Amino acid sequence: MSPPHTAMSLDPRLNPALFWSMAYKLSDAVTLLLEGQALARLAESPASAATLAEALGWQTDPLTRLLDLLTSAGVLLRQGDRYAVPPATAAVLPVMAMEAQVRRWHAANGSLRRMVETGQGADPLGRIEEPAFHSGYQQAMAASTRALALHLFRHAGLTDGMRVLDLGGADGALAEQLARLMPNARFCVVDRPPVEPHFMARMAARAESLGPAEAARCRFVAEDVTRADRLLTEAAESQAVILSNLLHMIPQPAAQGLLAALHQVLPPGARLIVYDQFVLPDHLDVAGLMTVDWVNLGTLFDGSDAALSAHLIHTGWHEVSARRFPLLPGALVCAATPNAS
């Protein structure tokens, strides 16, 4: 005999429509606890619901329900009557904060509807003026650069002493991590003009702790990468160029123009290193969810790593390879300009 009430498993495949139309409830709970500083406090030290509620001036009962919900979803851990933030959650707190802000902005801006009705995308990076959003965005980007730098260093053909061009390199967090692994390399980070003060702040801190010569290994060029002609001199002097999480932010014709220009001006044997949230056809992962971002932005990025690899081979790049890593979302696609004959 079956029990009178059977728990419905939280498996999206059982009823995808029901699951995905209700998943926002968990996102709402996560965002509240994040923005109300509950997650930051638990990350500092595990606490019971009553202790946390008192510290925040919140009601214990509703807070307990939300903490239990997040625990059953794996966002939090429970140790006796105390709740804790596991390392996987702690690592992405800045990304969660950025996601919450971007989501709110797109909702208020009506971005999705506008895009499907008019084809006009909207980029919050160019439109949100609050400094707190921009520093939060930089923090979110910097959160994964340590792991990313290690993977690029090990698997992308980077060698110490190279001159590396990091396009869309944000505040230099990735270049800084790579600089630790490549003590004789030099880095030129290219990003939009509003990002420059964030780069300067990071390098000032670097100069403070490691000395000015060390900080001088990384410099910034404020430029729009879609105006590829402006980057030609930098590219001509680089042995490696990195496009990490950049291609999804630029429309496809501009992306192809940029790759073609790089192919033309990079020196023989130079490395092209593309890391991005490439989609896996017929598979829903974080990159798949980000399709909504690409629609919002209007870039309609729909690249797979296989498609980019085929494009690179077709356009004359050598040593084209693509790979994924168990602990890193997205994929790495590498290539090289032909060696001088």
Ligand SMILES: C[S@@+](CC[C@H](N)C(=O)[O-])C[C@H]1O[C@@H](n2cnc3c(N)ncnc32)[C@H](O)[C@@H]1O
């Ligand atoms: C998603 S972030 C990636 C940051 C960093 N490369 C990483 O992987 O952590 C994309 C960066 O590209 C920059 N970007 C986007 N479009 C750009 C453009 N047309 N010209 C220059 N930078 C651009 C953004 O300002 C942002 O800093």
